[in-house]
Amino acid sequence: MKKRKLGKSGLEVSAIGLGCMRMSFGDRPTDKQEMITFLRAAVERGITFFDTAEVYGPFTNEELLGEALEPFRGQVVIGTKFGYRHDPIKGPHPSFGLDSRPEQIKRVAEASLKRLRVEAIDLFYQHRPDPNVPMEDVAGADVFLGPGDHRLVRAGRGVGDGIVRDQPLGSRRTGVRQRHVQRALVQVVQLLQKSPTVPLQEVAQTLQ
Numbered sequence: 001m002k003k004r005k006l007g008k009s010g011l012e013v014s015a016i017g018l019g020c021m022r023m024s025f026g027d028r029p030t031d032k033q034e035m036i037t038f039l040r041a042a043v044e045r046g047i048t049f050f051d052t053a054e055v056y057g058p059f060t061n062e063e064l065l066g067e068a069l070e071p072f073r074g075q076v077v078i079g080t081k082f083g084y085r086h087d088p089i090k091g092p093h094p095s096f097g098l099d100s101r102p103e104q105i106k107r108v109a110e111a112s113l114k115r116l117r118v119e120a121i122d123l124f125y126q127h128r129p130d131p132n133v134p135m136e137d138v139a140g141a142d143v144f145l146g147p148g149d150h151r152l153v154r155a156g157r158g159v160g161d162g163i164v165r166d167q168p169l170g171s172r173r174t175g176v177r178q179r180h181v182q183r184a185l186v187q188v189v190q191l192l193q194k195s196p197t198v199p200l201q202e203v204a205q206t207l208q
Helices: 032-044 060-072 102-116 135-139 172-194 200-206
Strands: 003-005 012-014 049-051 077-082 123-126
Touching: 032 060, 060 077, 060 102, 077 102, 102 135
Parallel strands: 049 077, 077 123
Antiparallel strands: 003 012
């Protein structure tokens, strides 16, 4: 499996990552033990980058990854997210609106650490931009500490560096990025139409 470095963070991950939302959150029920077996098998096959969020479940997706990937601590990179408002009973949900206040980021980070069973959040990022909180305030939240513009969680609870700013839809930069993604997806679809059993490595090479 080829590796990629994420920005200036120094984090190195597998070229193919695994988005885990549907493993415990969605319209189709899943078997927890089956998903744990699947996640561990993914690591054995070279995948080291896993994406989750507190809102998936809510909370259950992070708990699933925490249990499944605990034996591989230090060998894998887990990215999780903050940014949605919490209901006192139901927890976070997109329908409740956005909340990226620094004090909320801190609460989310501390809770995610426990669910993920880690001492450090490898990659911690904003799920959606909050129009009521300037990006500078998000990046300067108390949980972020260290060199550079973007600091991730205090007291050894996070590592990483680099900040990504969302661009308005219609901006030149976003338009270029969208066209690049569209071209890449078209190439992958063509590749799979030609050979439905194509190896994952070849798909990854197409996306380079």
